[in-house]
Amino acid sequence: MSFLSWVPAASTPLAAPADDGPGNPWFSWQYVTDNAGTILTKLGFHVGITLETVVIALLVAVPLAVVAYWIRPLTGPILALSGVLYTIPSLALLALLAPLLGATNRATVLIALVLYALLLLIRNALTGLTQVPSEVRDAAAGMGYGRFGRLWHVELPLALPGIITGLRLATVSTVALVTIGAIIGQGGLGDLIMGGFWNNFYRAEITTGTVLCVGLALILDLALVGLGRLLTPWSRRRVA
Amino acid sequence: MNYFKDGLIWLNDPLNWTNPGGLFDRLQEHLVITFWAVLLGCAIGLPLGIWLGHRGRGGGAVITVANLTRAVPTLALLTILPLTPIGFGKLPVILALAVFAVPPLLANAYTGLRSVDPETKDAAIGMGLSGGQLLRRVELPLAVPYLAGGLRTAAVQVVATATLATFVNGGGLGQIITAGFGLGINVGGDQIVAGGIAVVLLALLVEAVFAGVERLVTPRPLRTVRRRRVARPVTST
Numbered sequence: 001m002s003f004l005s006w007v008p009a010a011s012t013p014l015a016a017p018a019d020d021g022p023g024n025p026w027f028s029w030q031y032v033t034d035n036a037g038t039i040l041t042k043l044g045f046h047v048g049i050t051l052e053t054v055v056i057a058l059l060v061a062v063p064l065a066v067v068a069y070w071i072r073p074l075t076g077p078i079l080a081l082s083g084v085l086y087t088i089p090s091l092a093l094l095a096l097l098a099p100l101l102g103a104t105n106r107a108t109v110l111i112a113l114v115l116y117a118l119l120l121l122i123r124n125a126l127t128g129l130t131q132v133p134s135e136v137r138d139a140a141a142g143m144g145y146g147r148f149g150r151l152w153h154v155e156l157p158l159a160l161p162g163i164i165t166g167l168r169l170a171t172v173s174t175v176a177l178v179t180i181g182a183i184i185g186q187g188g189l190g191d192l193i194m195g196g197f198w199n200n201f202y203r204a205e206i207t208t209g210t211v212l213c214v215g216l217a218l219i220l221d222l223a224l225v226g227l228g229r230l231l232t233p234w235s236r237r238r239v240a
Numbered sequence: 241m242n243y244f245k246d247g248l249i250w251l252n253d254p255l256n257w258t259n260p261g262g263l264f265d266r267l268q269e270h271l272v273i274t275f276w277a278v279l280l281g282c283a284i285g286l287p288l289g290i291w292l293g294h295r296g297r298g299g300g301a302v303i304t305v306a307n308l309t310r311a312v313p314t315l316a317l318l319t320i321l322p323l324t325p326i327g328f329g330k331l332p333v334i335l336a337l338a339v340f341a342v343p344p345l346l347a348n349a350y351t352g353l354r355s356v357d358p359e360t361k362d363a364a365i366g367m368g369l370s371g372g373q374l375l376r377r378v379e380l381p382l383a384v385p386y387l388a389g390g391l392r393t394a395a396v397q398v399v400a401t402a403t404l405a406t407f408v409n410g411g412g413l414g415q416i417i418t419a420g421f422g423l424g425i426n427v428g429g430d431q432i433v434a435g436g437i438a439v440v441l442l443a444l445l446v447e448a449v450f451a452g453v454e455r456l457v458t459p460r461p462l463r464t465v466r467r468r469r470v471a472r473p474v475t476s477t
Contacts, residue, residue, distance in 0.1 A: 024323075087443045089400035095417045095436030099243040103425035172310050179313040180404070183421060190315055194407060197319040206323070210316035217311035 028204040035205075039192065043212055046178055046188030049106070050220070053113040053174050054167065060114075061121035062163070066151065068122070069129040079126065082119040090116070090180045098184065109181035116177060117170040124169065128162020129155055161235060164228035168221055175217040179209075189213045247433030256434070261415070263438060269411035270402050270442070276334045277398045278391075281341025285394070286387065289346040293353025293383070294375050302350045306343040314340065314401055318408050333410040337398050344393040352386025353379050385458045392450035399446045403439050413439050 032039065068078045093112045101108040132155050140154040156163075179190025187194065189209040196205030250256055257263040292298040317339060321332035356379050364378045380387075406414030416435030420428035 084444070084447070087396050087400060087447050089403045089439050089443055091403045091406075091414050091417055092436040092439035092443075095420070095432045096440075098421075099246075099425060099429045099433055103421065169310070172307070176311060176313040179315045182315065183407070183418065190313065193313070193315050193319055197408060201323055203323055206316070206319050210313065210320065213313050213316065214311050221311070 024201065024203050026203045026207050031202075031204040032208060039208060039212070042188050042192055042209070043216070045186075046175070046213070046216060049110060049113065049178055049181075049188060050171065050174050050216075053110060053117050054171050056110075057114050057117035057121050057170060058167065061118050061166075062125055062156075064118075065122050065125035065129060068126055069155075070147075075126065075130070079123065082122055085115070086119045090177055091183065094180065094183065104184050104186065106186050108184065109178070109186045113174050113177055117174050120170040120173065121163070121166045124166025125159060125163045128159030128166075131162065132158045157232070160232050161228065164224060164231070168224045168228075171220045171224060172217045175213060175220065179213065189216075243429055243433055246430035247437050250430040250434035251437065256431075261419075263413075263416065266411065266413045266415050267438075267442070269415075270399070270413045273330065273333055273337065273402050273405060273410070273412055274395070274399045274446075276330075277337035277402070278341055278395050280334065280338035281345055281394055281398070282391070284338070285342040285345030285390070286349050289349025289390075290353060290375070290380070290383075292346075293350040294371075294379060296354065299350065299354070302347055306347050309340060309343050312339075314404050315407055318404060318410070322408060330410070333402075333405045333408070337401055337405075340401055341394040341398050344397065345390045348386045348390025348393070349383070352383030352390075355386070356382045381459075382462070385454070385462050388450075388454040388457050392447070392454050395450050396443060396447045400439075400443050413442065 064078070068074045090112060093115065094108065097108050097112055098105075101111065136154060136158065137150065140150045145153060178188045179193060181187035182190035182194040185191060189212050192209030193206050193213075196202040196209065199205065251263075255262070259265075289302070292302060314336065317336035318333065321336050322328045324332075326332050326335065360378060360382070361374060364374050369377065402412045403414035403417070405412045406418045409415075413435060416438065417432055420431030420433075420435055422428065423431065425432070
């Protein structure tokens with residue numbers, strides 16, 4: 001199999017590395033300013049697909065976790081299934097989804113990402129729910145809360161730290177995972193990383209993509225930590 | 241399920257297995273890369289985790305390392321390492337994968353040693369065991385379920401991530417998938433699906449084998465402890 005057997009799907013034309021100074025520097029402002037438009041588009045795509053993934057996954061995962069929590073016999077199988085599904089390599093999942101949904105489709109990447117985020121979120125939400133002390137549940141029942149009232153006013157708020165942990169995990173790993181979409185030209189910053197690699201190993205482009213990717217993950221993670229502190233003011237004293 | 245059937249038909253063709261660059265070649269590359277990456281990860285992660293757990297220090301650092309590696313895309317390491325003085329070839333791929341094998345091994349080794357009952361350790365020290373003896377005769381045997389759990393997580397993770405080596409032409413089963421994408425979805429669709437199936441089966445097989453190993457090396461009285469294993473530090477694969 002020759003070196004050329006695989007061609008990047010949608011590589012955008014980029015400035016040649018010629019005017020970046022001698023050699024092939026790891027970072028170049030020249031590259032960033034010349035390609036600001038492309039970089040911003042890729043960054044926007046990355047942020048957009050990450051947020052979309054996390055929101056969809058959250059909307060599906062929390063109800064599923066509640067169902068697994070209410071119907072105890074389902075807890076074990078759901079956790080086991082999510083563990084097994086998580087071992088499926090992302091590229092394989094893309095490969096299995098691509099013929100079904102289209103090979104250069106944003107939805108293909110989105111669905112693969114949602115599946116992974118879903119597994120992380122269900123696991124953590126369920127852990128959070130099952131860690132609600134039974135005395136608390138009894139007390140809530142004794143105060144006259146019904147099943148939904150208890151869930152909404154007592155159990156979900158107490159499970160919030162677990163859900164937030166799941167959200168942080170899911171967000172950070174989604175940001176990193178979006179890059180795999182580069183194989184079908186839907187990788188956001190991953191397109192920059194792969195584009196640089198196939199464009200004569202253009203280091204500046206690879207570094208820019210990587211730095212933005214890691215930075216994005218850290219910023220979103222910090223934002224979620226802040227959100228968690230806002231949503232669970234009662235845990236602040238204990239954590240500090 | 242038509243496209244799935246196409247994939248199975250592709251897999252059923254013996255030539256697709258025995259051709260140069262066929263499934264057998266790629267599988268061998270995949271396993272070789274995985275083996276060395278896991279071994280390297282063990283050589284770094286286990287001693288460090290055991291030492292930190294024995295001294296009871298550095299828990300924060302362990303968590304930070306695990307979280308930081310989660311934010312780094314595998315693709316970035318795979319593309320950056322060959323451009324450093326390391327050069328091209330198998331070595332940068334193995335190094336990149338080993339980086340992702342270290343956190344589960346490190347975290348599980350640390351947790352395993354930390355979770356040994358302090359009273360047991362006190363009793364051992366009271367019996368006159370030195371630090372080294374305490375580690376060898378008490379802490380390590382009790383931490384075996386955690387160590388094995390870490391090895392399992394790391395192995396599954398590396399075997400899954402090794403698929404991505406193909407992005408930098410590093411070989412492995414992922415190469416089947418990317419070659420299929422290179423042909424285009426209409427011509428290479430069956431090959432894409434076949435590669436996907438092969439990778440999934442390999443990952444599940446490795447998971448099953450290491451789950452068996454984990455069970456074998458865990459002494460019977462400790463088997464219930466297995467469930468208390470730390471949540472696997474999940475990284476993007």
